[in-house]
Amino acid sequence: MSMYVVGHKIPDSDSICGAIALAYLKNQIGEPAIAARLGELSPETAFILEKFGFEAPEYKTSYAGEEVYIVDHSEITQAPDDIAQATIVGIVDHHKLGDLTTSTPLECWIRPVGCSNTVIKMMYDFYQVKIPANIAGIMMCAILSDTVIFKSPTCTTADIRCVEALAEIAGVEDFKEVGMDMFKVKSAVEGTPARDLVMRDFKDFNMNGNLVGIGQLEVIDLAVFDDIKADLEADIAKLKVEGNRHSVLLLLTDIMKEGSEMLVVSDSADLTERAYGKPTVDGRVWLDGVLSRKKQVVPALQDAFQKV
Amino acid sequence: MSMYVVGHKIPDSDSICGAIALAYLKNQIGEPAIAARLGELSPETAFILEKFGFEAPEYKTSYAGEEVYIVDHSEITQAPDDIAQATIVGIVDHHKLGDLTTSTPLECWIRPVGCSNTVIKMMYDFYQVKIPANIAGIMMCAILSDTVIFKSPTCTTADIRCVEALAEIAGVEDFKEVGMDMFKVKSAVEGTPARDLVMRDFKDFNMNGNLVGIGQLEVIDLAVFDDIKADLEADIAKLKVEGNRHSVLLLLTDIMKEGSEMLVVSDSADLTERAYGKPTVDGRVWLDGVLSRKKQVVPALQDAFQKV
Numbered sequence: 001m002s003m004y005v006v007g008h009k010i011p012d013s014d015s016i017c018g019a020i021a022l023a024y025l026k027n028q029i030g031e032p033a034i035a036a037r038l039g040e041l042s043p044e045t046a047f048i049l050e051k052f053g054f055e056a057p058e059y060k061t062s063y064a065g066e067e068v069y070i071v072d073h074s075e076i077t078q079a080p081d082d083i084a085q086a087t088i089v090g091i092v093d094h095h096k097l098g099d100l101t102t103s104t105p106l107e108c109w110i111r112p113v114g115c116s117n118t119v120i121k122m123m124y125d126f127y128q129v130k131i132p133a134n135i136a137g138i139m140m141c142a143i144l145s146d147t148v149i150f151k152s153p154t155c156t157t158a159d160i161r162c163v164e165a166l167a168e169i170a171g172v173e174d175f176k177e178v179g180m181d182m183f184k185v186k187s188a189v190e191g192t193p194a195r196d197l198v199m200r201d202f203k204d205f206n207m208n209g210n211l212v213g214i215g216q217l218e219v220i221d222l223a224v225f226d227d228i229k230a231d232l233e234a235d236i237a238k239l240k241v242e243g244n245r246h247s248v249l250l251l252l253t254d255i256m257k258e259g260s261e262m263l264v265v266s267d268s269a270d271l272t273e274r275a276y277g278k279p280t281v282d283g284r285v286w287l288d289g290v291l292s293r294k295k296q297v298v299p300a301l302q303d304a305f306q307k308v
Numbered sequence: 309m310s311m312y313v314v315g316h317k318i319p320d321s322d323s324i325c326g327a328i329a330l331a332y333l334k335n336q337i338g339e340p341a342i343a344a345r346l347g348e349l350s351p352e353t354a355f356i357l358e359k360f361g362f363e364a365p366e367y368k369t370s371y372a373g374e375e376v377y378i379v380d381h382s383e384i385t386q387a388p389d390d391i392a393q394a395t396i397v398g399i400v401d402h403h404k405l406g407d408l409t410t411s412t413p414l415e416c417w418i419r420p421v422g423c424s425n426t427v428i429k430m431m432y433d434f435y436q437v438k439i440p441a442n443i444a445g446i447m448m449c450a451i452l453s454d455t456v457i458f459k460s461p462t463c464t465t466a467d468i469r470c471v472e473a474l475a476e477i478a479g480v481e482d483f484k485e486v487g488m489d490m491f492k493v494k495s496a497v498e499g500t501p502a503r504d505l506v507m508r509d510f511k512d513f514n515m516n517g518n519l520v521g522i523g524q525l526e527v528i529d530l531a532v533f534d535d536i537k538a539d540l541e542a543d544i545a546k547l548k549v550e551g552n553r554h555s556v557l558l559l560l561t562d563i564m565k566e567g568s569e570m571l572v573v574s575d576s577a578d579l580t581e582r583a584y585g586k587p588t589v590d591g592r593v594w595l596d597g598v599l600s601r602k603k604q605v606v607p608a609l610q611d612a613f614q615k616v
Contacts, residue, residue, distance in 0.1 A: 074405075088405070091405070091416075094413060095413055096409070096410045096411055096412055096413055096414065097382075097396070097399070097408060097409050097410040097414055097416065098409060099407070099409055100405060101404070101405050101406060101407055102404045102405040103404055103606075103607050103610045103611065104404055104420075104603075104607050105402060105403055105404055105418075105419075105420035105462075105602065105603070106404065106405055106418065106420060107418060107419050107420055108399075108405065108416040108417075108418035109416075109417075110413075110414065110415060110416035110418075111413075111415050112412075112413035112414060112415055122434075126430075126434075154413075294413065295412075295413070298411075299411050299412050302411040303411065306411075
């Protein structure tokens with residue numbers, strides 16, 4: 001029986017490239033594995049896969065009765081809906097420890113680094129499996145994406161060394177240029193429906209019993225949102241009602257200015273005041289230096305919900 | 309600030325030796341760490357520490373405001389009572405994934421092997437830190453204990469290779485003899501109060517909302533229990549009431565015959581029938597081939613509780 005290797009809902013490049021890279025590794029060490037995905041590819045991920053010659057992993061949402069290796073999260077809300085009917089055989093991740101549990105022993109490769117693919121590189125090293133050039137390429141891109149080309153505070157020395165090593169294997173001379181090309185693809189938001197943009201990188205979190213959805217769009221210039229910000233705001237308000245969420249936050253991240261404008265709809269009027277010490281004015285708040293949802297947005301929010 | 313490295317409540321040899329071994333490793337890689345424990349040493353663990361010249365780790369039950377590296381579990385019920393007020397920086401374990409969660413990224417070294425110390429050996433290898441002979445000795449003993457000298461179904465090739473390597477570092481010629489010496493110490497139950505025996509290796513589990521306590525005593529001949537079995541049964545009945553538990557199970561494991569007699573007090577009269585296909589008769593049931601609480605007792609029980 002093959003295991004499925006699958007990332008989170010609304011997959012980002014780390015989830016997709018990680019599933020492909022880890023499935024390849026598992027097959028090499030005699031554990032049959034199939035890369036899968038829970039949703040559509042983002043334009044960024046499609047760009048990466050095309051650049052290095054990969055098809056999208058199998059689209060599969062139901063895993064009851066299957067063995068599953070989870071990539072890039074350990075949260076029930078981000079996992080397949082029927083994960084409780086599956087057997088989780090492993091988790092590779094770089095986030096806080098979530099609420100997934102198992103009834104049998106498993107392997108967890110979780111490290112406080114910038115990207116799951118950095119951890120997957122450690123797995124290749126552990127098993128002494130050679131990384132093919134094209135897999136090195138997509139792993140490198142996933143790390144450049146998650147670390148915002150090393151600008152994110154989540155970026156560690158391990159991520160940088162890992163990108164350097166992978167670039168060499170992939171035969172990429174200027175990996176920063178590849179990174180900028182990716183973020184240019186990400187910045188092309190014109191003509192895309194608001195809902196598609198909001199959902200492009202959207203995660204739900206269970207915060208002390210409250211459902212909180214947080215989306216993020218990383219671009220090289222926030223001016224691309226000038227004409228559509230009102231649409232985005234209307235859409236997250238809808239999303240809050242539809243999902244019976246306590247709050248929906250959308251981070252518009254300027255990777256060159258290195259900060260984020262947060263669009264906020266919430267049942268708590270003082271949410272950003274309590275979490276970040278900055279009030280929400282007309283549904284918006286600028287968070288200087290904030291690039292990372294994981295490290296700079298979620299923990300403070302979680303603490304704010306604990307104190308409610 | 310030093311982190312504390314601490315195993316589970318009612319510590320076994322894996323928890324104690326693992327805390328010492330991991331704290332040493334962390335200090336070697338420039339992360340100050342202090343080994344700690346949540347309870348008294350078992351006679352087996354005291355025997356191991358004395359044999360290799362170690363003091364018991366610091367006895368410490370409160371960790372609010374501290375950084376904690378968790379050893380040998382990922383369960384709230386087995387962690388320090390105030391773990392929610394601490395920062396979990398890492399987990400090294402070999403059990404099912406439990407219900408501990410964090411609000412910040414951490415490292416998890418979890419593998420489906422026979423002992424946490426086997427995983428800690430992998431950490432030494434990863435960081436390329438030399439294991440001192442006396443630390444190799446206690447790590448080796450912890451693995452021999454958890455794997456019942458390789459007889460347990462939880463034992464993997466990795467555990468066996470690890471013991472072989474550690475025995476060489478420790479300068480131990482016949483590690484199986486050391487293992488039998490440990491189990492002889494474990495088998496000396498005469499004169500020990502029933503409560504002390506029941507609690508010697510006792511873990512509480514949250515099974516679908518029900519608190520289930522499971523103790524285990526591993527000996528080289530079940531005859532040592534002939535005169536005290538009634539006392540043990542009276543004590544687990546008391547323990548059930550005191551802790552408001554759904555069930556308390558005590559495994560009397562014969563490591564030579566390779567099976568366990570389970571003493572049962574439970575709110576469900578048909579619990580062992582549903583979990584193991586064998587009815588409890590007069591509060592007792594023989595489970596042939598059962599040596600491992602983790603692999604042979606807990607999962608089936610958890611499934612039985614899911615189906616209630």
